[in-house]
Amino acid sequence: MNEKxxxxxxxxxxxxxxxxxxxxxxxxxxxxGLNTTIPLDAPQFHASHSHPQNR
Structure with a gap:
C-alpha cells in the first residue's frame, strides 16, 4: 500500500x-464571530483517516 x-x-x-x-x-x-483564538496550524493528516471508498 502506498501511504501518503x-x-x-x-x-x-x-x-x-x-x-x-x-x-x-x-x-x-x-x-x-466569537472572537476566539483557535490556531490554524496544520497538523498531519494521514491518508488512513479517510473514509473507505468501498461503501
Missing amino acids: TYSMPSYQYGEYLIWGLTAIMLVEFLNV
Whole structure:
C-alpha cells in the first residue's frame, strides 16, 4: 500500500474528524464571530483517516 501524508488542518470532535476546507471555515467563523483564538496550524493528516471508498 502506498501511504501518503498530507498537511492540512484537522480537529477531532468526538467520533468525527473535521478537516480541510470545513475545518478552515469553521475556525475562521469561530475566530471572527466569537472572537476566539483557535490556531490554524496544520497538523498531519494521514491518508488512513479517510473514509473507505468501498461503501
